Amino acid sequence: METDPKSPAKSTSPSNQNDDSRDDKLSLPFAFGLAAFMSSKPIAALTKVASFLYSLLKKRPRCPYTLYALVMALVDSAAVLFLQWSMYKEPTYADPDAIDTTTKLLNSVSGQLTKFVSQMWMEQKYIWLLNFLALGMVYLVLVFVLNRFWVATAIFSIVTSVFAVANSIKVDLRNEPIIPSDLGFFSSGNGGEIMSFIPKNSRPLVNGTITMLIWLTIICLALQLIDGRRCVISFHWRRPFRNVKTIIGNCTRIIAAALSIFLLWSFTWNLGVNDSWSYNWAKSLGDNPALWSTAYDATNNGPAMNFLRLAHAKIMDKPENYNEATMAALAKRYKKSAKATNESRANNLTDNTVIMILSESFSDPTRVPGVELTEDPMPNIRAIKDITTSGLMLSPAIGGGTANIEHQALTGLSLALFDDSMQSPYQELVPHQKEPYTFNQIWNSKYGKNGSVAFHPYYKDMYLRDSNYKKFKFGKLYTLDSSPAITHQDHIDNSLYVSDKAAYQNVLDALNNSDHSQFIQLVTMQNHAPYDDYYANNQFREADVSRLADDEKWAIDSYIKGINLTDQATEDFLNQLNSMDKPITVIFYGDHLPGIYTTAAANTNNAIALHETDYFIWSNQVSASAGIKLDQQTSNYTSSNYFMALAAEYMNAKISPYLEMLTQTQTQIPAISRLVSSNNSWGDGSATYLDANGNRIKRKDLSQKAKQLLDDYRLVQYDMTKGKGYLNDYDFFAVQ
Template structure:
């Protein structure tokens, strides 16, 4: 109905939405979202029982682990639109656009991340990775948590706050090589506990970065140099860095010189527009491949432990031919990820087995990182570790061409499992998850006053 009056939502940009549709419409859109219905049985007693249950689970996990998450620097890199184009049906090249990251994935914890978006949805992947909460548990009316939920929250629990608690408020920093107003990041990051947010236009301004050739967005290579320049050294070096790149953001308009993928494109049954897009995109992927490998080489020279969580937030929306087949939709929501530790880390050679790593969603990243690092966990991370074992990946209904309007759940082989076919244990844990998520986001925050979020 609103569309009939000319309403054109710009949920990724609150200022742009207000300019286009008027501040009143933007206010109504963002302030009147029913994010989540109260789960049956939600009360203080139920949450105390959950806190106790997963405190015992954390004790069991921690009896076999020797490290501490906050003794390492963790760099969480959201690589804009990064994915392996050769996994898309009909797309192929005679030259691999990402040989270095492919080799990295083969040597460390890695796999595929089930996204909530195709061609968009960046902020939701960030939100899941930083909070451990899943968009699949929210009502469908909540489309972007950064815009519709976080601004209304009095308190938000994010994983970086563990570093702040141990090393001080300056232990968390964020870098985004674009504008600070997108998805209300500047405001939200302050609420999350990031002391500095480096952008092209904000209070902490990035300078000296430029795109590659004729591209519109800052290169990943320069983004990574920004990250390296802000690594802590000395007696208390551990920190948490949140990084959001922009290099491979749409559009893909023949940006790059010497693009060998024009000749290496052996894709079949694509339109001319698709060929042009995938050729430019593949060259961008190669630039990311080179820059990421160089970043890890430089991090190997750092004399304190550093762990990198690298992931593509979603595939670019440049595959209409493949997307037209419902059988392809799920795969078009699967991007690449890896978790890697530098030479100074005890987990430098760690690689989790396929059943614990091949498929995931970003809400599980910190639990997986703790497992990869052999690090002790909080009851919350113990819960997420157990939840990941039961349901390795989850997303919203749109992530599958065959979801019937229900959340998408994958097993360890990447196969979709209907909610009714989940094991009794998985269904029980999902009920716990919804109670936890409701309490941490829109409920009474009973868990805040327990040890649920504290590493044991």
């Protein structure tokens, strides 16, 4: 048989046969090995798991809404407790053995958390529930906007956990919780530096939280894949009108998202507004706003409530004629007027060191209706008032609100011109301002950062003074917990607070250590509430012949003794200033009356009397303004927003257009304030105007010139706080 030469011949050589048999021998063990490997127990188990997971993914059972509700409740509860935990610290004891176990347990972080929850049935204060509901609103917004329950849960958990950890670190470092203005740190592009602020002892907490959140996120994403209910509410972007069911689902989702957003917005927007629905609702559950201390507010009312409370504050309504052209014309008008005023003034403000003293709760108790004394508690200050510019200051509040009066004195802005919902500019306005203007900056412009210094013999976190004073450009704020701390911290007898004598000594040190003029701000603490039997040999127990209840008299007599000690310390302080060979001017004022005159406060006819404190402007004997007493029509009544304008007039010092406006306004409206209801520190109040004789006058009865000045004042205040800052471009704050 012939073979076709074109077709390959099949080899039958021994070598070919050996190759085929070798391949068969190699493939058979591999096949048996692979089969054995696949049938091994671990692989079989993995195969079953993979098959099970595939079947789950294929079937994707829908999680019931009841499960969503249960998870929301658990996660929300955990968030409330984690946030509240961030406000607490384990207490330390000088002698731990002297403290019983029960007390230690109650004061521990666990004990404080337990009390935070249990006060619902122990004290009928539902703060835990309030925070649960407030955070629940945030949770709902995420759920309905994202429409993915497990993704929303992961994001909510991450946000609240990060907030709690950051809050704990800030409380440790500065005794302040996170507030909305802190978010500006990230928006300013400094977020990358955040790790540098974390102390070493907080790194384990941060690392542990990160690990927990990674696992939580993995679990939530896995659940999102497994959950057959891909959307919380059925929704279809494509073909949204394909059938009735789709239309209903789409509408439901949109309505749910819109309502949840509106609810959270409305609650937050109105939380700081007295008598609004959210304010009243929160109060009914035990919320008690503490606008003097964010730390106190967050500890007692919850960090979530504190944050939301400060998230929105309505500053002012925009004046109808507010625009650049209006502000340019206004600046030009007051520039011209200030130039004319300065032609007759020979001095500069910076020629003198100006010491602005806010004397805590200082006022003349003999002016209070119903209080009768046989001894004058303040003879020295009364004598000082007789020989220098002095009078009565209209205070917005009674028993509190110190920083509001302080803010007015440092800025020239009036609380009466802000919206009524603006309760505390130090908490609600200044943290959001980039470069707020304050009068100490006049000295800074000449002497640099050493041109102004501040002292407060208490803690720097009160009213956020630490951060606010930095914005005001004070070179340094010395407090009990500053670094370095305020030097002189002496107390009198059993008093809780640093004495005025010690506070004054800190100012004297600053004067002796400076070779140029300064602006010095001092806020004292000696006469702060409470008023107990702190002082030995209180002669006013016998000198008080008032017909008042014993409890009321007891507090009043203790307070009066403190006033008497302030009177003595102030005279000694001024005598020491008189011995210095440098011109010094002192602006001294009490911020408000104490809230202890309950009998007088019960009579609404006493409202004005209980809002009037004492002030004087005094210069030492080497000053050009020593012994000057301004016309009583100008000085008898005023408010703290006018102090620097009055001081400039008293010192015959040249002024800026801004001070010119304040001077003109004070001439027409000597005192202006928003009076809070009698015996109250915070809340709604009505704008109150006093004439030169201290009589209340309605706005409609103001002269046409006074109304025009008030309109200008409102425009200027709006431009400085909420507006576009047009006046900065027209040298409105520079001396002409």
